[in-house]
Amino acid sequence: MDADVIVVGGGVIGTAIAWRAARAGQQVTLIDPGGDDPMADDKASLVAAGMLGPVSESVFGEQDLLNLNLHAVGRFPGFNAELEEATGHTTGLRTEGTLAVAYDSGDLAALDRLTDFRHGIGLKAERLSARECRKLEPFLAPGTKGGVFAKGDLSVDNRRYLAALRAAAAAAGVQHPTGTVTAVEDGQVAVVMPGKPGTRPGTDNPAGGPVRALTAHRIVIAAGHATRRLNGIPDPVRKAIRPVKGQILRLRHPGNIPPVLTHTVRVIVQGHDLYLVPRQDGELVVGATQEERDDRDVMAGAVHDLLRDAQIAVPAVSELIFAEANAGLRPGTSDNGPILGPVQTANGGASLIIAVGHYRNGIMLSAVTADAVAAILGGQEPHTAWTPFRPGRFHAPDRPPGAGVSSGGAASPGEAAR
Amino acid sequence: MDADVIVVGGGVIGTAIAWRAARAGQQVTLIDPGGDDPMADDKASLVAAGMLGPVSESVFGEQDLLNLNLHAVGRFPGFNAELEEATGHTTGLRTEGTLAVAYDSGDLAALDRLTDFRHGIGLKAERLSARECRKLEPFLAPGTKGGVFAKGDLSVDNRRYLAALRAAAAAAGVQHPTGTVTAVEDGQVAVVMPGKPGTRPGTDNPAGGPVRALTAHRIVIAAGHATRRLNGIPDPVRKAIRPVKGQILRLRHPGNIPPVLTHTVRVIVQGHDLYLVPRQDGELVVGATQEERDDRDVMAGAVHDLLRDAQIAVPAVSELIFAEANAGLRPGTSDNGPILGPVQTANGGASLIIAVGHYRNGIMLSAVTADAVAAILGGQEPHTAWTPFRPGRFHAPDRPPGAGVSSGGAASPGEAAR
Numbered sequence: 001m002d003a004d005v006i007v008v009g010g011g012v013i014g015t016a017i018a019w020r021a022a023r024a025g026q027q028v029t030l031i032d033p034g035g036d037d038p039m040a041d042d043k044a045s046l047v048a049a050g051m052l053g054p055v056s057e058s059v060f061g062e063q064d065l066l067n068l069n070l071h072a073v074g075r076f077p078g079f080n081a082e083l084e085e086a087t088g089h090t091t092g093l094r095t096e097g098t099l100a101v102a103y104d105s106g107d108l109a110a111l112d113r114l115t116d117f118r119h120g121i122g123l124k125a126e127r128l129s130a131r132e133c134r135k136l137e138p139f140l141a142p143g144t145k146g147g148v149f150a151k152g153d154l155s156v157d158n159r160r161y162l163a164a165l166r167a168a169a170a171a172a173g174v175q176h177p178t179g180t181v182t183a184v185e186d187g188q189v190a191v192v193m194p195g196k197p198g199t200r201p202g203t204d205n206p207a208g209g210p211v212r213a214l215t216a217h218r219i220v221i222a223a224g225h226a227t228r229r230l231n232g233i234p235d236p237v238r239k240a241i242r243p244v245k246g247q248i249l250r251l252r253h254p255g256n257i258p259p260v261l262t263h264t265v266r267v268i269v270q271g272h273d274l275y276l277v278p279r280q281d282g283e284l285v286v287g288a289t290q291e292e293r294d295d296r297d298v299m300a301g302a303v304h305d306l307l308r309d310a311q312i313a314v315p316a317v318s319e320l321i322f323a324e325a326n327a328g329l330r331p332g333t334s335d336n337g338p339i340l341g342p343v344q345t346a347n348g349g350a351s352l353i354i355a356v357g358h359y360r361n362g363i364m365l366s367a368v369t370a371d372a373v374a375a376i377l378g379g380q381e382p383h384t385a386w387t388p389f390r391p392g393r394f395h396a397p398d399r400p401p402g403a404g405v406s407s408g409g410a411a412s413p414g415e416a417a418r
Numbered sequence: 419m420d421a422d423v424i425v426v427g428g429g430v431i432g433t434a435i436a437w438r439a440a441r442a443g444q445q446v447t448l449i450d451p452g453g454d455d456p457m458a459d460d461k462a463s464l465v466a467a468g469m470l471g472p473v474s475e476s477v478f479g480e481q482d483l484l485n486l487n488l489h490a491v492g493r494f495p496g497f498n499a500e501l502e503e504a505t506g507h508t509t510g511l512r513t514e515g516t517l518a519v520a521y522d523s524g525d526l527a528a529l530d531r532l533t534d535f536r537h538g539i540g541l542k543a544e545r546l547s548a549r550e551c552r553k554l555e556p557f558l559a560p561g562t563k564g565g566v567f568a569k570g571d572l573s574v575d576n577r578r579y580l581a582a583l584r585a586a587a588a589a590a591g592v593q594h595p596t597g598t599v600t601a602v603e604d605g606q607v608a609v610v611m612p613g614k615p616g617t618r619p620g621t622d623n624p625a626g627g628p629v630r631a632l633t634a635h636r637i638v639i640a641a642g643h644a645t646r647r648l649n650g651i652p653d654p655v656r657k658a659i660r661p662v663k664g665q666i667l668r669l670r671h672p673g674n675i676p677p678v679l680t681h682t683v684r685v686i687v688q689g690h691d692l693y694l695v696p697r698q699d700g701e702l703v704v705g706a707t708q709e710e711r712d713d714r715d716v717m718a719g720a721v722h723d724l725l726r727d728a729q730i731a732v733p734a735v736s737e738l739i740f741a742e743a744n745a746g747l748r749p750g751t752s753d754n755g756p757i758l759g760p761v762q763t764a765n766g767g768a769s770l771i772i773a774v775g776h777y778r779n780g781i782m783l784s785a786v787t788a789d790a791v792a793a794i795l796g797g798q799e800p801h802t803a804w805t806p807f808r809p810g811r812f813h814a815p816d817r818p819p820g821a822g823v824s825s826g827g828a829a830s831p832g833e834a835a836r
Contacts (some may be wrong), residue, residue, distance in 0.1 A: 320718045
C-alpha cells in the first residue's frame with residue numbers, strides 16, 4: 001500500500017479533503033487528474049472570485065441545495081479559522097456583506113423577488129434606496145434604482161485560500177507527487193509520470209513518462225470537471241458532470257486611487273448578473289460569464305462585456321489596472337447539485353468516494369465537503385444536508401429528470417452499501 | 419578597446435544598426451539601457467503593431483517628416499528582403515494595403531482630407547463606397563459610410579521582425595552581453611552587471627552586480643524613451659524626448675473562424691483613430707491609445723474602449739480570443755521628429771551618435787536609420803532626408819518652438835563637427 005487514502009484532484013475540494021483526512025491520522029497522497037486535457041492544472045478554484053453567498057438565482061426552488069449551502073456558510077468561518085491557525089496564512093475572509101444593485105425597474109423587481117425569498121428562509125436582507133446604496137458605496141454610478149444589502153454574506157480570496165489549504169495539507173504530511181492520474185481501478189490509480197522537462201504527461205501524450213500504479217485502501221475522486229476524463233469512473237457519474245465555462249477579470253488599484261468598493265457588489269444590468277469582489281490587497285475581481293462550453297479561451301467579446309457592465313455600475317473601474325483575464329471550467333452537474341458519496345469502480349471493483357460537481361460553490365462547499373468525506377473515511381454518516389446528493393441519484397433511469405435533488409438519493413446498483 | 423562600436427539599445431533601431439555596422443566589418447557590441455526603470459526591457463518594438471504607413475494625421479504639414487517617411491517606406495522592402503535572406507526568417511511583410519473606413523459623415527470628411535493630402539504628394543489612395551469597402555472586407559459592420567484604400571501600404575509582424583534582426587546581428591558577430599548601461603562617457607559606457615539570479619540591475623538597485631566599463635571607438639545611442647535615463651546624454655537631447663504611452667491588444671482567431679480581415683483596417687469612430695492589423699498566422703493586433711504618460715500599466719478603460727471601437731467596426735471581433743493586452747512607451751520628441759546624428763557627451767568629451775525619437779514609426783524608420791548610422795560610422799553623410807533631424811536643432815534657445823523639423827538642423831555648440 002502506498003497510502004491509506006489517495007485523493008485525485010488538487011483544487012480546493014481535493015486539498016481540503018486531503019488536509020482533514022491527514023489530520024484525522026490517515027496517510028494521504030494527493031495527486032492531480034490528467035487525461036487528454038493539457039490544461040487540467042488550471043483549476044476552477046484559481047479562476048473563481050470567492051463569493052460565499054448561500055442564495056443565488058440558481059437555488060430558487062431547490063430546497064435541498066439551499067439547505068446544503070446554509071450548512072456550508074455556517075461552517076465556513078470556523079473551518080477557515082482553523083486553517084489560518086494551522087498555517088499562519090491569512091485567506092482574506094471579508095465580512096462586510098454583499099450589496100446587490102439594479103439599474104432599471106425590471107432589474108429591481110428581480111432583486112425584490114430574491115429579497116422576499118431570503119426573508120422567507122430567515123436570511124437577512126435589507127432593501128436600500130438609491131441614496132442609501134451610494135452612501136454605502138460612493139463610487140456606484142448615479143443611475144442606480146436601489147438595491148438590497150445582505151449583511152451576513154462573506155467572501156474569501158480564493159487563491160490565498162487554496163495556498164493555505166496546500167500549506168496545511170503539506171504540514172499534516174500529505175504527499176503530493178508529480179504525475180497525473182488517468183485511471184482509477186480496484187484500490188489503485190494509474191499515474192503517468194512526468195516525461196521530458198517542460199512537457200506535460202497525459203493519456204495520449206507521447207511526451208509523458210512511464211505509467212505507475214499507486215495503491216491505497218480508499219480512493220477519493222475530487223477532480224472537478226476533469227472527472228469526466230478519468231477511466232474507471234462509473235458512467236452515470238461521468239455523464240452527470242457538465243463543464244460550465246466562466247470568464248473573469250482581475251483588476252488592481254493604481255497607487256493614487258482609493259478602493260472603489262468595500263463590499264461585494266452584485267449588479268443586475270438588463271438581466272445580466274455581474275459581481276465585483278474587492279480584496280484587502282487592492283484587487284477587484286469582476287465576473288463572470290456562464291457558458292455551456294468546454295474550452296478555456298478568453299474571448300474578446302466577454303472581456304468587453306464584463307468591462308462595459310462593470311463600468312455602467314462603477315464608472316471608476318475604467319481607472320483600474322487590467323491585471324488578468326482568465327477562463328475556467330466549473331464542474332456543473334445535470335441537476336446543479338454536487339455529487340458526494342461512495343460508488344463502485346466502473347468494473348464493479350472496490351469502492352471509490354466521489355466528491356465532485358460543486359459548480360459555482362466550490363469554495364463555499366469545500367469545508368463541509370471535507371467534513372463529509374472525513375466522516376465517510378471514518379465509517380460515519382456525513383451531515384444529513386448531504387443525503388440528497390448521493391451519486392446513486394443518477395443511476396435510476398425511470399426517475400423524471402431534475403427530481404434527484406429534491407427526492408433524496410436512495411442506494412442504487414452502482415452505489416456501494418454503507 | 420572592447421569593440422569598434424557599442425550600440426546602446428536592443429529594440430529594432432539598435433539591433434538594425436548593430437547588424438548593419440557588423441556587416442560593414444565593424445566589431446559591434448549591443449547592450450540594453452538600464453537606469454532606474456525596471457521595465458526597460460519591455461521595448462516599444464515588441465508592443466507595436468508594425469504598420470508601415472508613410473502618412474498619418476501627425477504628418478499634415480510636417481513636410482520634412484513626410485519626406486523621411488517616404489524615403490523609409492521606399493527602402494523597407496529591400497532591407498527586409500536582405501534580412502530574410504540573411505537569416506532564413508520570415509518577418510510577415512504584408513502588401514495587401516490599408517483600408518481606412520468611417521462610420522459617420524464627420525469622420526468621412528476627415529478621411530477625405532487625408533486622401534486629398536495623399537493625392538497632393540503623389541501617393542495612391544482610392545475613395546471607396548460603403549459597398550466597395552464591405553466587398554474588400556466582408557466582416558466590416560454594415561454601418562460604414564465609406565472609406566479610402568491605400569494599396570501600397572505595408573505591414574510587418576513587429577515581433578518576427580525584431581527576432582530576425584537579432585538573429586542577423588548574432589550571425590554577423592554582434593556581441594550582446596547581459597548587463598545594462600546606465601551612463602555614457604568618453605569612449606566608454608558604464609555597465610551594471612547582473613546581480614543575483616532573478617534580479618535585474620539598475621543604478622539604484624542594490625541587487626545589481628558590479629559596474630564595469632566597456633570601451634569602444636564610437637558609441638551609438640538607440641535607447642528609445644530610456645535615453646532620458648542615461649547619464650552623459652546632453653541635456654537638450656534628453657529633454658527633447660517624451661514618452662507617449664500606447665496600449666494595444668493582440669487577438670487570435672479560434673480554429674473555427676476564418677480570418678476576419680485581410681487588409682490593415684484603420685477606423686475613425688467619432689474622432690477616435692483605431693487600427694486593426696491582421697497577421698498571416700491568425701493574430702489580429704488592435705491599437706492603440708496615445709497618452710502623455712510614463713507608466714506601462716494596462717488600464718481597464720483602455721481595454722474596454724479598444725474592444726468597443728473594434729467591435730463597432732468589425733463585430734466578429736467579439737468571437738476572437740483575447741490573447742494579450744500590453745502597454746509600451748513610444749519615444750516621442752518635442753517636435754515629433756526623430757533625432758539622428760553625432761553629439762558630444764554631456765561633459766564635452768568624444769562624440770556619441772544619437773539615433774532616437776522614432777515615436778510611432780520605429781519599425782518603418784529602422785532600415786533607413788541603420789543605413790544613416792552606417793554612413794556616419796563610415797565617414798559619409800546620411801541621406802539628405804535626415805538633414806532636418808540632427809540633434810543640434812534642440813540646442814538653439816532663440817528658435818521658435820516646433821520650427822526645428824522644417825528648418826534643417828544647423829550645427830550648434832553641442833553638435834560635433836563632421
